[in-house]
Amino acid sequence: MNLRNLARLSLVAGTCMAGVPAMADTVSGSTTVAGTANILAAGQSSPAVIGSDGSLPSFISLAAGASAIRFSSVTGTVRLGTAGANPAYGPDGVDYASAFYIGAPTIPVSDLKSNRNGPTLWGVFLDDSVPTGPHPASLDFSTAGLGIAFSSVSPALRQSFFVGDGLAGTGSGAQQTFFIPTGATRLFLGVLDGLTVNAAPGNAYFNNTGAFVVGYELTVPAAPVPEPEACVLMLAGLGLIGLKLHRN
Numbered sequence: 001m002n003l004r005n006l007a008r009l010s011l012v013a014g015t016c017m018a019g020v021p022a023m024a025d026t027v028s029g030s031t032t033v034a035g036t037a038n039i040l041a042a043g044q045s046s047p048a049v050i051g052s053d054g055s056l057p058s059f060i061s062l063a064a065g066a067s068a069i070r071f072s073s074v075t076g077t078v079r080l081g082t083a084g085a086n087p088a089y090g091p092d093g094v095d096y097a098s099a100f101y102i103g104a105p106t107i108p109v110s111d112l113k114s115n116r117n118g119p120t121l122w123g124v125f126l127d128d129s130v131p132t133g134p135h136p137a138s139l140d141f142s143t144a145g146l147g148i149a150f151s152s153v154s155p156a157l158r159q160s161f162f163v164g165d166g167l168a169g170t171g172s173g174a175q176q177t178f179f180i181p182t183g184a185t186r187l188f189l190g191v192l193d194g195l196t197v198n199a200a201p202g203n204a205y206f207n208n209t210g211a212f213v214v215g216y217e218l219t220v221p222a223a224p225v226p227e228p229e230a231c232v233l234m235l236a237g238l239g240l241i242g243l244k245l246h247r248n
Helices: 003-018 228-247
Strands: 025-034 058-061 068-075 094-102 112-117 121-126 167-169 172-175 177-179 186-191 209-220
Touching (some): 025 058, 186 209
Antiparallel strands (some): 025 209, 058 186, 068 177, 068 209, 121 186, 167 172
């Protein structure tokens, strides 16, 4: 058998053994986001690095090749400040007439903008490095922008985005899809602590109470699915072809 024919047989056999990949698999999990979780401190060693307080936000490690994440459930409430001073809110907060704009040019993750009042749930994708430098352009989740009823969103690395309850409506509606940017290895989840419009990140996370329990579903590449019967027939045929070529 010459080298050209051997290469052809090897290619066909390799294709058979690789199998036919399915479209995708889903990996489920859950995490708890404390009311003190400062989303603007994502990826930092301490919230003090950005001149704020509270605790570091929770993060989800992203499986290699993960392409999207959806939130199957977001439950719980968070209260800003001491008990009795402010009401407890769910992850979508409540509607507010003016758009909030929370952040500062020196914060490495983008500003947070929406019309939702209270301790709303936000996310930001990061790679393995500590975020530094000017942040990317902000996504606008106010009623003048994307709002919170979007079906999907594709944030960039370090571009903060509204998660809320992960549904197109508050407490109801279709699951929203959050596409994962290239290079992302972690998704940080934290709270926006803001009852003030157009404010810089403050030092008011420390006395928040409550938490959100977040269930999620990661879309990841599926393992190859073999086709045993087809492979057996193909390999048997290859054996006969190889024998004939050898005799020739």
